[in-house]
Amino acid sequence: MQIQELTTYRIIEDKKIDDINSKGYILEHIKSGARVSVISNEDKNKVFYIGFKTPPKDETGVPHIIEHTVLCGSAKFPVKDPFVELVKGSLNTFLNAMTYPEKTVYPVASCNDKDFQNLMDVYLDAVFNPNIYKYKEIFKQEGWHYELEDKDSSLKINGVVYNEMKGAYSSPEEVLQEEISKALFPDNAYGKDSGGNPEHIPELTYEDYLDFHRKYYHPVNSYIYLYGDMDVVEKLDWLDKEYLSKYDRIVVDSEIEKQPEFDGIKDIVKEYSIASDEDTKDKAYLSYSKVIDDVLDTKLYHAFDVLDYCLISAPGAPVKKALIDAKIGKDISSSYDDGILQPTFTICAKNANECDKERFVQIIDETLRKVVKEGINKEAILASINSSEFRFREADFGQFPKGLLYGLQMLDSWLYDDTKPFLHLECLDTYKFLKSQIGTDYYEKLIEKYLLSKKNGAVITLKPVAGLNSKYEKEQEEKLAKIKSQMSEQEIEDLVKETKHLKQYQEEPSSKEDLEKIPMLKRTDISPNAMPFKNEKVVVEDVPVIYHDYETNGIDYVDFMFDTTDFTSQELQTLGLLKALLSFVDTKEYKYSDLSNQISIYTGGINFSVSSVTKLTDYEPLIYINARIRALHENIDKGLSLLWEILLNTDFSDKTRIKELIAQTTTRLKNSLSSSGNVAAALRAMSYVSKYGYYSDLVVGIEFYRFISDIDKNFDEKIDTVIEDVRKVLVKAISKNRLTISYTGNKDLFEDTKKTISKYICQCPVGSKAGKALPVEFEQKNEAFMDASQIHYVARVGSFKKHGYDYTGLLRILKVILSYDYLWINVRVKGGAYGCSGSFQKTGEVMFTSYRDPNLSATNDIYERIPDYVRNFDVDDRDMTKYVIGTFNSLDAPLYPEALGLRSFVAYLVGETQERIQEERNVILNATQEDIRKLADMLEAVLKENNICVIGNEVTIKKEKDLFNNVETL
Structure with missing residues (x-):
């Protein structure tokens, strides 16, 4: 049967989308009014989502709380947390839900047909038939609730979303973004935080929460998306029979009204918190924001990405340079939010002085007028367009399935105009148009119209206040104490009972009968074979080149890895600083702004990183600086010439630029x-x-932050020594004798690229050879770092190698069990943290962490009880199989070509073998409950090390300081 033969749907649009090699359909379900999009192609990584328009009317976070709670059980799948059951027991390649300013989206993805069908079924039942009407406990757990342990305890507020947003509002960037939205959109939904302001979340009633779901979660208000290689007719027929046919079309008012234009630019001053003992000097945020017309203008949609790069984002861009030269802020950034009906453009100065607000605005205005008069740098325009076009053609979105990114991009137009669903998937003609406008006044007119003349704008000053969050917490405690004091004895007794009842509800596991309703694969559905590595070693000009044979659609991915294992700690920290300078300062041939443009015109990017891995052969570290380039094959020679210009001819003499x-x-x-x-x-x-x-913290962590912030504070005193040190480590690192090269591409490209690589190897200084790492003296510091946050990040770590235990694939299963069972239930569900996880490395490292956690010592106590939980681990065969299958959704996740090459290269570097990963896979596939229980002694030994580090709320850390050897402000 063809789509055209389905009688339950009406075809609205049917077209070939050449830009993404797909066939697109837009359908309307006749009975319910549901909108359905189908993107049909040969991609095995299938994607489904259902989204709803969910404009908030206040700041109680009701769209966000519903996003959490509908995934806590439904009519067909009444388990308490089907989302977690799917994480534990499916081969999903994506499984999540997202709350946006005016929409909520529930996406899933999988390469396995049966698994994909299961995921769709659970998600559709969740949104249409959730258990939220049956169990108020779901609302309390995920949203908010009053908590009173006993009649003498202090009254508290808890809830997963409540704590998540306390964490979000601890970030000045988050606070600033919300203030910008309020200022720019006072009269529509965008002026309300759909995620919820923790100050207002407790105002949400259970009844209003249910009313929101009743109103918006109907098929007529939905956007359903199917992508990839599947039997579309079968899916659409099933969707009709199982869900959509049960609904009749109704009218749902969910339209987003446009914000009318203001009379003038708003000037707003707000506050944010820093730690109590932190200096407020030069800690302000200054922002300048404008509303940019309409997201449905596809040329404008992409043109402002170009302007973002040309005016602010690019190194040396005129607005950024003018502000930096005027010493306004230590970091100038911009953002172009094109995921809403009326996109916004913001320029922000971080770590500024609030007294500089007038100059900040004046410099932006004067610089923009100068750019309009003199014209934008043509190379910068071309660089931005080429960079965007490269990313679009490459379609590499990291861990995101590309089908999901396409689907979310569709909502940037489909949500606001049913007749333009594919508008932002057809980009190539727009890129051609934008290139054709180089040399005209097209871009200058956009600046004039939207950034200079438009009235819808706001200037916001975010002032730092030391200890503001501590003051807020004290006020909150007093407010809650007052609420409790006004409660009768009976009300207090009832609340204590409700608190105990909620904990009992959370502790009571779902019944075996309900758990078995969640569809699940079998172990036999898993491929027995491990994904192969592709490493072919050749020698070019005495340098090892590791070739990874993957189809890359004409793109070369090349890594130049320089071994710096023998560097001293001081040299490694200087290497971390060097990474931040390379390609951002002048070279012999290029000014840094011109260099940035050349990189974007001819490549998909040149990036530098400093990393540490541990070799599996001798468990010694390998520390290196890596230069990665991605480019179309025809541009690789030019790209490598730019890379070599950076490595060999960087000029560190511009102290002003280095200070910036x-x-x-x-x-x-x-x-x-x-x-x-x-x-x-x-x-x-x-x-x-x-x-x-030790080495990772040294080059990217807290120790590196101490190093670079000390230079920042004492720049004039230290800069000459720093420049000399940077020059020395660059000369020492860039040595032919330290070099290993990785190349990812197909065979034909490699044979040609080898000749190009050879040319540049010959230019590389011979230099010194790498030696062994210097000895490290470990110290159990057990530190707490205080900041202005209202929550905590609690980490406990150790090493099983230290106690004579070897790595086993069982630890991958244990990670799933702990992260989505023991820790999930105790740290997240009962404790209220937004996230938690356990992790085990092949080289011995064990880590337990929490994320946006209201608790500190209570979470540490939960970590302490992990060995007892594992020692008493007792599940049936079905549950054990579920954990095994859940282990493979990360092991077998589909990877883009660049990631496949990197996976193989890292295996080569650390000495990983195909035999070892196959053995690991065999162990996982055949794992039993008893195998897991045997890991308890190892965990006990690791946790007895008692290594803890916490970042978070200063009030709690001071109260619980006995856990630490050292407490300081971050």
Whole structure:
């Protein structure tokens, strides 16, 4: 049967989408009014989503809470957490849900046909028939609830979304973004935080929450998407019979009204919190934002990406340079939000002085007028367009299935105009148009119209206040104490009972009967064979070149890895700084702004990184600086000439430019350490026991932050020494004797590229050979780093190698069990943290972390009980099979060509073998419950090491300081 023969659907549009090699259909389900999109092609990584328009009317976070709660059980699948059951027991390549400013989307993806069908079924039943009407406990757990352990305890508020958003609002960037949205969109949904403001989340009632679901979660308000290689007719027929046919078309008012134009630019001052003992000097955020017309104008949609690069994002871009030269802020950034009906464009100065607001606005205005008068750099325009076109053609989105990215991009037009669903998937003609406008006044007119003349705008100053969050917490405690004091004895007794009841509900496992309703694959559905590595070693000019034979559609991926294992700690930290400078300062032939344009015109990017891995042959570290280039094959020679210009001819004499880059790096790293505190805390704790952790922390973690922030604070005193050190480590690192090259591409491309690579190897200095790593003296520091956050990131680590245990594939299963069972239930469900995980490395490292966690010592106590849980691990064969299958969704995840090449190259570097990963796979496929229980002694030994590091709330850390040897402000 063909789609055209389905009588339950009406075909609205049917077209070939050449830009993504697909056939596209837009259908309407006749009875329910549901919109359905089909993108048909040969991609085995199939994608489905159902999305709804969900414009918020306030800041209680109801769209976000519904996104969490509908995945907590449904009519057909009444288990408490079907989402987690799917994570544990499916081969999904993507499984999540996302709340946007005015839409909520529920996507899944899988390469396995049976698994894909199962995922669709669970998600559709979740959104249309959730158990939220049956169990108020779901709303309390995921949204918010009052918590009172006993009549003498303090009254608290808890809830997963509540704590998630407390973490979000601890970030000044998040606070600024919400203030920008409020200022620009006072009269429509975009002015309300769909995620929820923690101050207002407790205002949401259970009844209003249910009413929101009743109103918006109907097929007529839905957007359903199917992508990839599948029997589309079968899927559409099933969708009709199982779900859509049960609904009649109704009218749902979910339209997003456009924000009318203002009379003038708004000027707003707000506050954000820094730590109590932190200096407020030069910690302000200044932002300048404008509303950019309409997302349905595809030329404008892409043109502002170009302007973003040309005006601010590119190194040396005029607006950024003017602000930096005027010493306004240490980091200038911009954002173009094109995922809403009226896109916004923002210029932001971070770590600025609030007194500079007038100059900030004046410099932006004057610089934009100068650009309009004198014209935009033509090379910068071409660089931006070429870079965007390269990414579009490459279609490499990392861990995201490309079908999902296409589907989400469709919503940028489909959500606002049913007649333009494919608007933003057909980009190539737009890129041609944008290139044709180079040399005209097209771009200058856009600046004039939208950035200079348009009234819909706002200037926001975000002022730092030391200890503001601590003050807020104290006020919250007083407010809750007052609420409790006004409660009768009976009300207090009832709340204690409700608190206990919720915990009992959370502790009560789903019944075996309900669990078996979740569809699941069998072990025999898993391929018995491990994914092969593709490593062919050849020698070019005495340098090993590792070739990975993958089809890359005419793109060359080349890595130049220089072994720096024998560098001192000081040299390695300087190497981390060097990475931040390379390609961003002048070279012999290019000014840094021109260099950036050349890179974007001729390549898909040149990137530098400093990394540490551990060899499986002797468990010694391999530390290296890597230069990676991606380019169309016809441009690889030019691309390599640019790379070699950077490596051999970088000029470090411009102290002003280096000062800018150090300030920018320091600012971004500080924000990263706070927002990704789970990673930073784990790396720091690992530095107490592991060479991998020690070196990683040294070049990308807290120790590197200390190093670079010290240079930032004492720049004039240190800069001459720093420049000399940077020059020395670059000369020492760029040595032919330290070089190993990785190439990913097909055979024909490689034979040609080898000749080009040979030419550049000959230009590489012979230099010194790499030696062994210097000895490391470990110290159990057990640190806590205080910041202005309202939550915590709690890390416990250790090493099983230290206690004589070997790696086994069983640890991959244990990671799934702990991350989505024991830790999930105790740290997330009961504790209220947004995230938690366990991790085991082949080289011995063990890590347990929490993310946006309201608790500290309570989470540490949960980690302590892991060995007992594992020792008493007792599940039936079906559950054991579920954990085994869930282990393979990461092992067998489909990878893009670049990632396949990198996987093989890392295996070569560390000495991983096909035999070892096949043995690991065999162990996983045949694992039993008893095998898991045998891991308890190892876990007990690891946790007895008692290595802990925490980043987070200063009030809690001070209260629980006895856990630590050292407490300091981050």
